[in-house]
Amino acid sequence: MSDAVFVRNAPAPALSPPASLVGPLGWARANLFSSVASSATTLILAGLAPWFIPQLIAWATWKAIWSAPDGAACRTAQDGACWAFIGQKWEYLLYGSYPESEHWRVNLTGAFGAILIGWLLWTGAPRKALAAALFFFVYPFVAFLLLHGAPNMGPPPADSFIFGRLLAPLWAGLSNALAVMRPALPPVDTILWGGVFVSLLVTLVGIVVSLPLGVLLALGRRSTRPVVRALSVTYIEVVRGVPFITVLFMANNLLPLFVPDAYAPDRFLRPLVGTALFAAAYLAEEVRGGLQSLPKGQYEGSAALGLGYWQAMRLVALPQALALVIPGIVNNFIGLFKDTTLVAIVGMTDFLGAMDNAMKDTVWSGPTILVTGYVFAGIFYYVVCAAMSAYARGVEKRLATGRNR
Amino acid sequence: MSQSVGKKAGPAVEFVGVNKWYGRFHALRDINMSVARGERIVVCGPSGSGKSTLIRCVNKLEDHQQGAIRVDGVELTESPRSVEAIRRDVGMVFQNFNLFPHLTVLENCTLAPIWVRKKPKAEAEAKAMELLARVRIPEQAGKYPGQLSGGQQQRVAIARALCMEPSIMLFDEPTSALDPEMVREVLDTMVELARSGMTMMVVTHEMGFAREIADRVVFMDAGEIVEVNAPAPFFDAPQHERTKAFLSQILR
Numbered sequence: 001m002s003d004a005v006f007v008r009n010a011p012a013p014a015l016s017p018p019a020s021l022v023g024p025l026g027w028a029r030a031n032l033f034s035s036v037a038s039s040a041t042t043l044i045l046a047g048l049a050p051w052f053i054p055q056l057i058a059w060a061t062w063k064a065i066w067s068a069p070d071g072a073a074c075r076t077a078q079d080g081a082c083w084a085f086i087g088q089k090w091e092y093l094l095y096g097s098y099p100e101s102e103h104w105r106v107n108l109t110g111a112f113g114a115i116l117i118g119w120l121l122w123t124g125a126p127r128k129a130l131a132a133a134l135f136f137f138v139y140p141f142v143a144f145l146l147l148h149g150a151p152n153m154g155p156p157p158a159d160s161f162i163f164g165r166l167l168a169p170l171w172a173g174l175s176n177a178l179a180v181m182r183p184a185l186p187p188v189d190t191i192l193w194g195g196v197f198v199s200l201l202v203t204l205v206g207i208v209v210s211l212p213l214g215v216l217l218a219l220g221r222r223s224t225r226p227v228v229r230a231l232s233v234t235y236i237e238v239v240r241g242v243p244f245i246t247v248l249f250m251a252n253n254l255l256p257l258f259v260p261d262a263y264a265p266d267r268f269l270r271p272l273v274g275t276a277l278f279a280a281a282y283l284a285e286e287v288r289g290g291l292q293s294l295p296k297g298q299y300e301g302s303a304a305l306g307l308g309y310w311q312a313m314r315l316v317a318l319p320q321a322l323a324l325v326i327p328g329i330v331n332n333f334i335g336l337f338k339d340t341t342l343v344a345i346v347g348m349t350d351f352l353g354a355m356d357n358a359m360k361d362t363v364w365s366g367p368t369i370l371v372t373g374y375v376f377a378g379i380f381y382y383v384v385c386a387a388m389s390a391y392a393r394g395v396e397k398r399l400a401t402g403r404n405r
Numbered sequence: 406m407s408q409s410v411g412k413k414a415g416p417a418v419e420f421v422g423v424n425k426w427y428g429r430f431h432a433l434r435d436i437n438m439s440v441a442r443g444e445r446i447v448v449c450g451p452s453g454s455g456k457s458t459l460i461r462c463v464n465k466l467e468d469h470q471q472g473a474i475r476v477d478g479v480e481l482t483e484s485p486r487s488v489e490a491i492r493r494d495v496g497m498v499f500q501n502f503n504l505f506p507h508l509t510v511l512e513n514c515t516l517a518p519i520w521v522r523k524k525p526k527a528e529a530e531a532k533a534m535e536l537l538a539r540v541r542i543p544e545q546a547g548k549y550p551g552q553l554s555g556g557q558q559q560r561v562a563i564a565r566a567l568c569m570e571p572s573i574m575l576f577d578e579p580t581s582a583l584d585p586e587m588v589r590e591v592l593d594t595m596v597e598l599a600r601s602g603m604t605m606m607v608v609t610h611e612m613g614f615a616r617e618i619a620d621r622v623v624f625m626d627a628g629e630i631v632e633v634n635a636p637a638p639f640f641d642a643p644q645h646e647r648t649k650a651f652l653s654q655i656l657r
Contacts, residue, residue: 300466301503305517305569306492308485315516320507399507 071364082364082372089358096194096349105146105185106197112139113204121391123398136208147201149187150178190268194349196380202275202340202350207333209276214283215322219313221288232284239281244339247278252346271343279336286328290321323399330392334385352377415478417442417573417604418463423472425458425628432458433469434629442572445605447615447636450625451651456608459625460575463606464495477572493521496566500578502558504550510537510561511546514568522569529568536564540594556587560594567598574598576607612656616640624648 019025032042063080065073067087074082086093095103116139119131153175193201220232239247251274256264265273294317302312322329344353358364359373418440425433433455440446448456461467462474465481465488474481476491504513514533518524524532537543540560542553550558559579566574576595580588592614599605599618609615615622615636622639624632624647632639632648640656643649 295501295503297499297501297503298505301499301505303466304464304492304495304497304499304503305565306489306521307517308489308521311520315520316505320505323507 071366071369074364074368075366078367080368081375082366082368085358085364085369085372086376088364089361092195092358093351093354094195095197096354097192098188098194098197099192102186102188105149105188109143109146110197110200112142140208145181145185147188147193148190149185150181151187152182153178190266193268195354196351198343198348199337199340199351202272202343202348203333203337205272206275206279206336206340210279210283210336211329213276213280215287215318217280217284218287218291221284222291236281236284239278240285244278244342245345247274248342248346250274251277268348271346271348275336275340275343278339279332282332282335283329286325286332287321289328290323290325291317293324294320323395326392326395326399330388334388337384337388338381351380416440416475417444417477418606419473419475420459421473421475423462423469423474425455425462425467425469425471432628433462434627436472436630438623438630438633440573440604440606442604443602444620445599445603445618446607446621446623447619448606448608448623448625449610449612449615449651450631454625455628456623456625457577458628460577460606460608463573463575464492464497466497489521493569494571495573495575496569496571497575497577498559498562498566498579500582502550502555502562502582504558504562504565506550509547509549510542510553513550513561514565517565518568533564533568536567537561539567539597540564541590554587555583556590559583559587559591563591563594563598573604573606576605576609578608578610580609580611610655612640624651626651 020029033039059079060081063077065077065080065082065084068074068082068084069088071082071085074084091100091103095106098106116131116135119125120128120135125131153171217232217236220228221236223229223232242250248271251270252267255270255273259265298316298320299312302316307315340350341352343350344356349357355373355377359369416439418438420436420438423433423436424431436459448459450456458467462469462481463476469481477494479487479491481487481491504510505516508516511530511533514537515526515529518529518532519526522529534543534546537546540563542557542560542564545553545557545561550561553561563579579595580591583591588611592611595605595607595614596618607614607619619636621633622636623630624639624643624645626647632643632645634644639648640652643652
């Protein structure tokens with residue numbers, strides 16, 4: 001049995017892989033022709049592409065009407081898009097009926113928001129704590145003041161001890177400050193708000209409110225305290241068991257019934273509250289999934305080191321759990337962004353609502369207006385969603401390279 | 406060696422008539438034992454004998470239902486404050502390391518000193534580097550746990566526990582999840598720690614380690630302590646039938 005003894009004398013050399021594994025040929029094999037079904041799909045699509053892609057490009061470019069004062073040109077050129085319509089309605093699609101002289105306020109709010117979000121999301125940025133503090137605690141008030149304008153607070157309620165007596169000087173000071181600002185920032189009623197501005201605002205408020213609320217609900221659902229757990233479970237299950245439209249209707253019609261007339265929430269605020277509360281329930285389940293997928297050892301490890309509950313959650317469990325469920329969270333936010341189109345049902349003019357209104361303009365009505373409008377709306381929603389998911393992929397990649405080999 | 410043996414007199418850990426149940430299952434039965442300061446105890450026994458449960462009761466990762474456990478003379482109660490105080494003083498090393506994968510090795514070591522002991526960051530980092538040097542992996546401080554071998558991870562876990570400057574260290578099968586070639590480096594670290602005078606309770610199947618380091622070996626079976634003895638007589642002349650059967654199975 002001399003075969004039983006084997007001793008390698010020279011190392012086996014590393015050879016380069018065969019051509020079928022690497023290069024364009026390898027890529028095509030792996031991605032386009034990996035199986036019979038995949039090959040068939042590739043061939044069918046490749047056969048159809050020369051027929052429909054040129055048509056699509058022609059419709060969107062050289063057959064389209066790019067500028068026109070009204071719908072006459074679009075009504076004659078029926079096999080091209082009517083981009084002139086979008087161009088003419090652009091302001092309305094962005095701002096709704098927000099007064100034109102005050103558009104700078106929306107732009108300024110948007111610019112502030114973009115700078116702060118960029119600061120927060122940019123990986124190597126300095127002073128992130130400051131950015132977070134500004135974004136969560138200062139920005140909402142600035143945004144309210146800019147968008148809504150300086151409100152008239154009126155005299156303090158006489159029957160309230162806290163506002164009428166204790167905080168009366170503060171009330172007066174604030175009231176005076178607002179009065180000084182009023183000429184520069186006249187109030188703009190929320191009924192005039194609309195367009196892309198409203199879609200982004202509802203999404204942003206939804207995200208900013210629902211993320212912390214969702215985390216708290218997730219922790220509540222895993223709590224060992226029966227009352228906390230029962231409340232969290234009830235909230236999550238009730239909200240998840242109800243369609244979003246119902247939540248919107250309830251927020252719109254029921255919220256005013258629960259509070260005195262003087263404090264009845266603004267008709268714009270109600271759907272905002274509804275959206276955020278709705279999103280929080282879904283987010284809570286997402287976060288709970290992340291918390292549950294952590295090995296028990298992570299909790300025991302932090303407990304054994306003497307970390308208290310909130311420390312263990314904040315420093316050990318949540319950073320890992322949230323990183324695990326980023327795809328799900330972003331999925332929720334994308335859903336939230338698209339769900340904002342439903343606020344049109346309770347009388348808000350979001351981007352899609354503004355588009356619908358614009359399409360009703362008789363000056364422009366014509367056979368190509370509907371298609372153009374909806375294609376444009378589709379592209380808008382797609383671009384925003386794609387940007388969100390691209391960001392999420394970037395984050396996932398960064399976390400993966402940092403932590404695991 | 407910077408770990409000071411506690412100043413208080415009396416035993417480091419004391420079990421008095423401890424009983425524990427998981428549902429209807431009687432997991433720990435009438436445990437009476439006391440661990441002196443600076444003493445090294447090795448707990449062994451077949452799987453399911455309650456040895457891990459026993460040491461997990463010391464820092465209240467498990468609750469006991471009857472009897473008293475005193476750590477540094479302080480009785481373990483339900484009060485979260487007393488539990489956290491005990492955990493600050495009792496370090497634990499787990500079978501599966503339980504390092505925090507989202508933090509670097511250095512951050513793993515400084516997390517609890519900074520947040521629980523409220524140490525300044527620079528001081529906590531200096532201490533952590535000193536202990537990482539002691540477990541011979543200071544060069545890995547900037548890496549994430551996932552980039553280290555099992556043996557290295559377990560040594561980081563030991564350093565992390567020592568960063569809290571505990572007076573008692575618990576080891577729950579620290580080498581059971583390791584590839585065989587990495588067991589030695591972890592045991593060497595533990596031997597060094599034992600020689601420094603640390604009070605240690607170690608659940609392990611490493612009988613060579615027990616023989617070399619333990620002051621007493623505790624043999625458990627079916628939730629009860631069956632035999633306690635110094636290592637030499639324990640291994641050479643076991644008294645109880647169950648001890649004999651167990652030893653004959655693991656020592657071939």
